[in-house]
Amino acid sequence: MNIPEHIFKAYDIRGVYPKDISEDSAVAITKAIYKLYQDNLQTEDLVIVVGQDMRLSSPQIFKAVSETLVNLGAQVLDIGLVSTPTLYFATDKLKADGGIMISASHNPGHFNGLKMVQRSDNGLMKIGANTGMDKIKKWSIEGIDLPEKPGGTITKKEGVVKDEVENALRIAGNPKIKQFKVAADTANAMGSVYIQELFNQIPGELVKLNFDLDGTFPSHPADPLIKENMADLQRLVKSEKADLGIATDGDGDRIFFTDEKGEIIPASLIIALIAKEMLAKNPGETVVIDIRYILNSKKVIEQYGGKFEIVRVGHAYITEKLNEVKGVFAGESSGHTFFRDTGGCESGVTVIAIVLAAMSQLNQPISQIVGELKHSHESGEINFELTNAPEVLEIIKEKYSDSEISHLDGVTITYPDVRFNLRVSNTGIPLIRLNVEGVDQAKMEKTTKEVVNLINQHIKTDTTVSSGH
Numbered sequence: 374m375n376i377p378e379h380i381f382k383a384y385d386i387r388g389v390y391p392k393d394i395s396e397d398s399a400v401a402i403t404k405a406i407y408k409l410y411q412d413n414l415q416t417e418d419l420v421i422v423v424g425q426d427m428r429l430s431s432p433q434i435f436k437a438v439s440e441t442l443v444n445l446g447a448q449v450l451d452i453g454l455v456s457t458p459t460l461y462f463a464t465d466k467l468k469a470d471g472g473i474m475i476s477a478s479h480n481p482g483h484f485n486g487l488k489m490v491q492r493s494d495n496g497l498m499k500i501g502a503n504t505g506m507d508k509i510k511k512w513s514i515e516g517i518d519l520p521e522k523p524g525g526t527i528t529k530k531e532g533v534v535k536d537e538v539e540n541a542l543r544i545a546g547n548p549k550i551k552q553f554k555v556a557a558d559t560a561n562a563m564g565s566v567y568i569q570e571l572f573n574q575i576p577g578e579l580v581k582l583n584f585d586l587d588g589t590f591p592s593h594p595a596d597p598l599i600k601e602n603m604a605d606l607q608r609l610v611k612s613e614k615a616d617l618g619i620a621t622d623g624d625g626d627r628i629f630f631t632d633e634k635g636e637i638i639p640a641s642l643i644i645a646l647i648a649k650e651m652l653a654k655n656p657g658e659t660v661v662i663d664i665r666y667i668l669n670s671k672k673v674i675e676q677y678g679g680k681f682e683i684v685r686v687g688h689a690y691i692t693e694k695l696n697e698v699k700g701v702f703a704g705e706s707s708g709h710t711f712f713r714d715t716g717g718c719e720s721g722v723t724v725i726a727i728v729l730a731a732m733s734q735l736n737q738p739i740s741q742i743v744g745e746l747k748h749s750h751e752s753g754e755i756n757f758e759l760t761n762a763p764e765v766l767e768i769i770k771e772k773y774s775d776s777e778i779s780h781l782d783g784v785t786i787t788y789p790d791v792r793f794n795l796r797v798s799n800t801g802i803p804l805i806r807l808n809v810e811g812v813d814q815a816k817m818e819k820t821t822k823e824v825v826n827l828i829n830q831h832i833k834t835d836t837t838v839s840s841g842h
Contacts, residue, residue, distance in 0.1 A: 374398060374516075380486070381510040383502040383799040384689045387477045387486035390430040394485055399437040403473070404519050405512035406489055407445050409505045410471045413491060417522075419470040420448045422530075424460040426476040426563050426624050427586035430485045434475045438487070439527055446522030452533045454586065456563040456625025457488055461718035462537045463530065464490055465497055476563075476624040479596035482589045488624075490718065496696035497716035501689030502799075538570045541723035544714050546654060548730035555729075556580040556615040558606040560595035561587035564621025564628070567722040575729070580613050582606060595623035598707055598754075600637065607635040616732065617739055621721060626688070627708035628721040630728065632740035639751055641666040642743040643724065644704030645673040649746065650727050651702045652677040661695045661703035661711070664782050665794050665808040668749035670704065685782035687799055692717045706754075706808070752793075752809035752821045759832035762797045762805050768831050769795055769824070791820045795828075 376398045380388035386402060388394040394402075410419055423439050425431040442449045452463050457474045464472035471491040477484035489500035489509075498504055542548070555577055559565035565584040572579040582605060583592040593602050597620035610618040610631050618631030630638045648660045648670055659680045662670045667683060674681045684694040688709045695703040696717040703711040710724045711717055732739055759765060766784050779785040783796025783805070791811035798804035807824060811817030 374401060376401060376514050378510065378514065381506055383506070384499065384687055385478070385486055385488040385501075386509075387480060387484055389483055390434075390485040394434070396433050396437040398513070399434050399487075400441045401516060402487060402509065402513045403438045403441040404445070404517055405509040406471075406473065406487075406500070407442065407447065408512060408517055408519060409500065409508055410491055413505070414470055416470070418446060418448075420450065420467075422450045422452055422460060422464045422467060422469045422472040424452045424455040424457075424463070424472070424474050426474075426588070427454060427561070428477065428482060428485050428588035431475050431588070434485055438473055438475065443525035443527055444521045445519055446525045448525070449527040451527055451529045453529070454563070454566065455534065456567055456721070458626050458715070458719045458721055459534055459537050459567060460488075461490055461497060462540065462715055462720065463533045464492065465716035465718075466533075466536060466540075467530070468492070474624065478626070479594065479623040481594065496713075497692065497718050498696075499689040499692050499718070501687070504689065504693070534567055534570045537720075538567060538574055538722055540714070541571070541720060541726045542574065544712060544723050545726040545730045548726070548733060550575045550577065550729045551733040552576045552578070553616040553729060553732065554578045554580060554613065555617045555619060556582065556606060556609045556613055557584075557619040558582040558609070559584055559621045559625075560602070560623065561585055561590055561592055562595040562621065562623045562625065564625035564721060567625065568619065568621070568725070571722050571725060577729075580609065580615060582609050590623075597622055597627065597629040603629065603631065603637055607631055607637070611635040617728070619725060622708070625721055626719040628710065628724055629708050630739070632743070633738050634740060636740070638739070638743055639666075640704070640706050640708050641669040641751065642746055643728070644710070645669045645746040646731060646743060647702055647704065647710065647724060647727050648674050648679065649677055650731055652679040655701045659698050659700035661691060661698065661700045663691060663705045664779070664785055665706040665754075666749075666751055666810050668792070668810050668812070669747060672748040673746055683781065686796065688719065749810045749812055750814040750817045752807070752817060755807045755821070755825060756798075756804050757807070757828055757832055758803060758834040759805060760803055761831075761833060762803070765805060765828060765831050766795060768827065772827060791816050793820065793824060795824070
């Protein structure tokens with residue numbers, strides 16, 4: 374069996390079905406995952422939660438994964454059609470040894486894949502580039518011979534999403550949420566499941582767009598980081614005079630918002646809002662933020678007496694750091710949001726609950742709430758195709774040698790009033806990604822133009838491609 378190396382990414386496994394990933398390859402990959410869990414946990418008998426998204430190939434992959442686990446002697450907990458955050462929540466709540474989510478996130482419908490998480494003494498640990506993906510890759514491709522064992526079972530677990538929403542409301546302080554009109558576009562993907570359950574438990578009117586689960590993504594790609602995919606929601610918010618707009622990605626682990634005017638709210642402002650609300654309930658605690666945009670969050674965290682940690686981009690790295698420092702919350706500029714009380718993993722439904730709670734308590738429109746937290750201006754992510762990333766990064770360092778320079782993730786250049794991060798993509802595609810922020814919009818725009826021009830002068834391909842993560 375020929376399993377291509379490129380499907381093993383920094384944070385998950387993803388490829389085209391059935392060319393790159395199939396039922397047969399899923400069996401080999403599952404054995405490798407199981408061996409990693411056994412080695413890490415030093416035990417033979419494991420309890421594994423398995424969930425799946427709405428892709429047309431997910432039932433076949435689920436069957437291959439779950440039957441393989443049962444044959445190896447595992448106790449499989451089938452939580453059905455769920456978001457990735459629900460899989461994380463269930464792994465933590467049910468005290469399972471690990472979890473496997475069958476999904477290809479925001480990739481098109483002909484893709485599929487696996488995301489893996491393992492319980493540890495320090496919260497949940499996502500399996501990624503620095504936590505065992507290399508071993509899974511090696512064992513999957515080379516093949517390993519694990520003995521089949523009797524006693525494996527598969528049990529359906531109902532009500533996990535309901536429990537997840539109740540937990541989200543508890544994290545938000547069991548708030549009294551007012552009767553808002555909320556528009557949501559879930560791109561026919563898994564975010565619709567937890568959003569619908571949330572509105573089963575709180576007051577308000579939910580205006581639904583693209584809520585029917587459909588693995589062909591008939592409406593638009595399930596990636597709200599791309600502005601074009603937010604356009605339908607923006608129009609709906611304005612036409613319905615909604616108080617808030619919500620958009621989620623393919624597996625529901627990223628979430629974006631629009632204000633009541635239909636304007637997209639930068640993720641950094643949502644992070645700042647959540648940090649403010651969490652620090653009000655947990656004074657002096659630590660908030661983790663990724664290196665791309667820090668000025669809005671840093672100002673708010675300091676203002677409300679919290680501490681902050683800056684981490685490299687990537688949800689597996691952020692979960693690891695959040696659990697390491699025992700932080701209360703973490704936010705990533707690509708729309709991932711993480712909580713200590715969900716094992717250090719994402720919870721989009723908790724973010725919605727906190728945002729609605731803040732709107733209820735302050736009795737202000739969301740545009741005003743986040744507007745008062747805005748302390749900087751951002752370029753948005755600009756991506757460049759190239760084959761000589763190390764050379765370009767060195768040129769940038771030389772040009773801005775009088776700045777404060779960090780190598781935490783690529784190169785970060787910091788001046789008192791403007792900063793930018795330039796890093797190589799983690800997706801395996803030959804891209805570098807630029808993010809610029811500044812206290813003054815004109816300075817931010819000037820710096821952005823200057824850096825873009827400098828990069829384009831030195832790369833072999835100067836085509837700017839669509840943003841992503």
